[in-house]
Amino acid sequence: MYVYTEVDQRIVDERVEQYRDQTRRYLAGELTEQAFLPLRLQNGLYIQRFAPMLRVAVPYGMINTAQMRKLAYIARFYDKGYMHFTTRQNVQFNWPELEQVPDILAELATVQMHAIQTSGACIRNTTTDPFAGVLPGEVEDPRPWCEIIRQWSTLHPEFAFLPRKFKIAVTADPEQDRAAVQLHDIGIQIVRNADGKTGFKVLVGGGLGRTPVIGTTIVEFLPWQHLLTYLDAILRVYNRYGRRDNKYKARIKILVKAMGIEAFREKVEHEWAFTKDGPATLTEAEFKRVQAHFTRPAYQTLTEQPAELTTALETNADFQAWYQRNVMRHQEAGYAAAIITLKNTGAAPGDISATQMDNLARLADHYSFGEIRSTHEQNLVLADVRQDQLFELWQHLVENNLASPHWGLLPDMIVCPGGDFCSLANAKSLPVAAAIQRRFDDLDYLHDLGDLSLNISGCMNACAHHHIGNIGILGVDKKGEEFYQVMLGGSASHDASLGKIIGPSFNHEAIPEVIATILATYVELREPQESFIATYRRVGLAPFKEKVYAPKAA
Amino acid sequence: MPLKQPELLASDDAAINNSQILVLETDTELEAITATDSVDVIAIRFEAFTDGRGFSLARMLREQRNFQGTLRAMGDFLPDQMHYLARCGFDSFVLPEGTHPETATACLNAFTEAYQTSVERPEPLFRRQ
Incomplete structure (x- = not known):
């Protein structure tokens, strides 16, 4: 680190x-x-x-x-x-x-943390894949590049008063995008060219909020040395020409749409010409200096699937359920990444108590080289756990109410604080999430449903990214009453797509039943091993809509 | 390395009108500015302190036009922005009414280092370490 x-x-x-x-x-x-x-x-x-x-x-x-x-x-x-x-x-x-x-x-x-640029019309925190550096198949560890971007963006003198907030995300996994880079103002995919050289595919103008847009490629392969000068050029064009008269039209996605990607790219290239190969060009020495902080920890030589693990899996069904959902494979033999879902019924998604934090720190010191990662799905990861210690770790997590076996399943929802806390919200989101979690608490059914994301935002600012949930729920205000719009078919991965609204909105009591109908329709229509999103893409919105709005028998 | 001490002017300072000045708005296009060689002072007027366009315009004048004269910020800006403004190339400030020069100087020197390239330090931190 x-x-x-x-x-x-x-x-x-x-x-x-x-x-x-x-x-x-x-x-x-x-x-x-x-x-x-x-x-x-x-x-x-x-x-x-x-x-x-x-x-x-x-x-x-x-x-x-x-x-x-x-x-x-x-x-x-x-x-x-x-x-x-x-x-x-x-x-x-x-x-x-x-x-x-x-x-x-x-x-x-005192612990090397800050709150710099976590809000306001400036460059925000750079995000990435929570399994960075331990994931089999990643092109390379994205974290050194994220740190280089962090330093460049921190107190940048030119870009502190942009038209609107600006978010950058980086991924290095060609298979699955866990950082939703296509839905950021700038998305960066680390790639290698035919000569094996590192570079970046850069996307621009993605985003959620009121006008969800999937990002457009501005450059297919940017050699790594030019990362910062190119970012400077994009930001300058945005800072100069992004709309400042209407905050709902001020994000870079609106500018890119209005100019068209070709014209936008031309402006960026024009600005870039002044700084390309100039002093802000990254050096091998600087990359090496930053990269040296992200070396692999002192792994021991271990074997895959040790007896401690296989025995525990055979004898403890609860551990097995958690292991199946919440453990990810690792680059290093005998290690695994363990996911801690912060989605317990009754507590707001993403909330963690001070006692849990202290206990988690103790567990991370003991089992995972003293580091913890956060994910954009409001979960945590212990990235370097020995497989022969997973059972022990799980038992401690159970004691701390941190072992829900729900990662990637229906109860692992992304939910904004909503009307209970936020002054922008049109509707509450936490009680809706709790009602869904209460309705669907049968673990066998949840496992049978498999991979499924459900995101709930309390207003169209879309803090919970409802457009990219397989099922998205949006709180809306109808003459002073809280209603909820339901959409289907969103995805945040490399095959990113935006959800489509199923039809007229519902009151909050109706939502668990609506979700139940959608899920039953999926179960009825799916082919063997077919995920919710795959079924939706095959059959479309119509069958779901038909069932959800079918007249109920008296 | 502290920033070079800039010129701090009160809004009624006679010096403002002493030299040949070109006054620009923050949205002026660089291509539309032709007189950079014949003026001593270019002033950029901020309509609102949230308007970041003037920050970029200043850098473009310094770095793309190589403007060597005085670059002055006027209008609605905050003393708390002066550190960034100076790094973008401003070396003269018409202080908004009610600003104490001591506050302005303190704001100007809020940071002793910076990561990025900027007008006063053309090399980024990683090339200076």
């Missing part, structure tokens, strides 16, 4: 002091509400429905155990004893005091 240099630390420390002074000036009346707004947003502080909300950056989802313990401490001391993982691998505290935020940021700086 990346370790700060003296300069990295100094920049973060100076940022804390800068923000401390800005808070002081705001409280003293020297900074207006309007002037303070972008300053606090660029330090992660929102004013929410009930209290401020502080979003802390988790660069590309990597957290070490010292950081996790610090977050637990902050949750206890400055908040209400819990924390929330977001859909962009970051974390949020829902109840900090505005006056105490500079102190929280200073605490974070």
Whole structure:
């Protein structure tokens, strides 16, 4: 994992002091509400429905155990004893005091964390695949590139007042895209050309929100040395020409659509010509320096499927159920990645208590080289667990209520905080999620349904990415009442697609029954081994629509 | 390395009108600017402090046009933006009304290092370490 240099630390420390002074000036009346707004947003502080909300950056989802313990401490001391993982691998505290935020940021700086650019019209946290560096088949570890992008984007002098927020995601897995790069302002796929040289396929103008768009390729192969100059050129064209008159039309996707990709690319190439091969061109030495922080841990020589594992699988059905869903294969023989789903009925998806955080830190130290990753599905990963210790680890996870065997199944929903917390929301999302989880609690049925994503957003800002759930639910306001639109067929992977609305919206009591009908229709129509999304793509929306809106027998 | 101390002007400062000035809006196209060689001062006027276009325009004037004269920020900007503005090439500021020069100077020097290339430090951090 990346370790700060003296300069990295100094920049973060100076940022804390800068923000401390800005808070002081705001409280003293020297900074207006309007002037303070972008300053606090660029330090992660929102004013929410009930209290401020502080979003802390988790660069590309990597957290070490010292950081996790610090977050637990902050949750206890400055908040209400819990924390929330977001859909962009970051974390949020829902109840900090505005006056105490500079102190929280200073605490974070002691463990090399910050809240820089976690909100506001600027370049946000760069996200990637949570299995980066351990995944069989990845082109190479994407994390050094993410760190290089993190440094370039941090306090970038030219791009702090963009038309709108700007999100970059990176993937290195040619098979499956777990970072949803086609749905980001810039998506980067690490690729190798015919000569075996590393480069990037760059997509631009993807995104969700009110106008969901799948990104367009702007360059098929960008040699790695040019990454930062090319990013600078894209950002400059966006900063100069992105719409500033209407915040719903201000994202880069609207600009790319309006200009057309050819004209947009031409502008980018024009800007790039001034800096290409200039001083911002990356060097081998810099890449090597950053890459050296992401070396493989001290793996032992182990064998696949050791007796400790196979025996436990034969004798413990609960462990077997968890193992089948929540354990991923690994590059190294005898190791595995274990997924911890933060989706327990009754708790908000992505929430974790300070006690769970402390216990998880202890487990990560003991079983996974002291590192934890967050995923954009609001889950956690212990990426380097010995297979012969999986059963032991699972038993500890059970004790901490962190062992739900649901990864990638229906109850592993992505859900925004919704109307319970967020002042933008049209409708509540958490109670709808809980009602669905309560209705579908038969593990055999869930396993039989197999891979299925269900995403619930409380408004069209789409924080829970409802357009790319296999089943998407969107809260809407109808004359002051909360209703829910249901859509089918979304996907976030390399075959990304946007869901289609099934028909008129439903009230919240109806939703579990609607979902049950959709699932029953799938089970009826599927071919052997066919996933929900594959069946949907084969049969289309019509059969689902017919069943869901069929007149009910009295 | 601290930033070069820029010129800090009050909004009623006579010096503002002493030299030959070209005043640009933030959305002025670089191609539309022809007089960069014949003026001492180019001012970019910010209608709103959230308008980031002026940051890019300043860099383009410095880095693509090689403008060596005074580049002045005026209009609606925050002292808290002056560090970034200076790194984008501004070396003169007409301070918004009510701004203490000490606040402006403190904001200007908020950071002692930066990762990116910028007008005052054309090499990125990774080439200077």
